[in-house]
Amino acid sequence: MKRNPSHRALVYGRSAALGLVVVVLLVAGVLTSWDAAHHIVLAxxxxxxxxxxxxxxxxxxxxxxxxxxxxxxxxxxxxxxxxxxxxxxxxxxxxxxxxxxxxxTGAPGFLYAWVPLGGALVLAALVIGGGLRLTRTAWGTGIAGGVLLVAAFIAL
Structure with missing residues (x-):
């Protein structure tokens, strides 16, 4: 069955909107983390x-x-x-x-400072997997966020 151009535009539009949501989540996570992390990284x-x-x-x-x-x-x-x-x-x-x-400072402080990014990675993984249907990328993103959160929990 052939798809019409309006259906393709809808699919591309949905992918672009969900991609924008992922970018906003990750940028918000980095900026929130950087608020505390820059005191450690640039000490x-x-x-x-x-x-x-x-x-x-x-x-x-x-x-x-x-x-x-x-x-x-x-x-x-x-x-x-x-x-x-x-x-x-x-x-x-x-x-x-x-x-x-x-x-x-130190490893516990560094990991704790990046906890908001870990949460953003886990949330972004849900959007990547569920909305964009990129399951391997979603698993990688979610695992990276989860590892960061667990490492911070263990370090503190």
């Missing part, structure tokens, strides 16, 4: 040190900051509560410029 010239957790609330944990590069010590800095385990824990951090907020 040269920033204040490095160790944070000791003294207390945690619902959203953030607070503690003291001991620098390793000769910067000034801080009595109170804050970090996202999902990064800090519990009171008394110590881990390496980098201070966000101009704030008292810190970002965890």
């Amino acid at each position: 040269k010239g920033r204040e490095h040190g160790t944070m000791t957790v003294t207390g945690c609330g619902d959203d953030v944990c607070t503690g003291s900051f001991a620098p390793v590069d000769g910067a000034a010590a801080r009595s109170r800095v804050s970090v996202d509560s999902s990064v800090a385990a519990r009171k008394g824990d110590r881990f390496p951090v980098v201070v966000k410029p101009g704030t008292d907020e810190v970002v965890r």
Whole structure:
């Protein structure tokens, strides 16, 4: 059975729209991840040190900051509560410029910073597999996102 041109246009339009959804998901994941990750990836010239957790609330944990590069010590800095385990824990951090907020560094901090990209990869895999019918690409994308999420969970 021959397909008419309008049917082909509909198929191409659907593929283009779903491709745009995939691109938007991935760009949003990268931009959201980059907000925290750039402090870790481009850490040269920033204040490095160790944070000791003294207390945690619902959203953030607070503690003291001991620098390793000769910067000034801080009595109170804050970090996202999902990064800090519990009171008394110590881990390496980098201070966000101009704030008292810190970002965890090292492998756990790096993986945690890229968690939004992992979620975006898993969501994009559903669109790629279900909408675009590219099953191998969808499996690869989904597995990559899942591995990133599991690695971050294990590292923290």
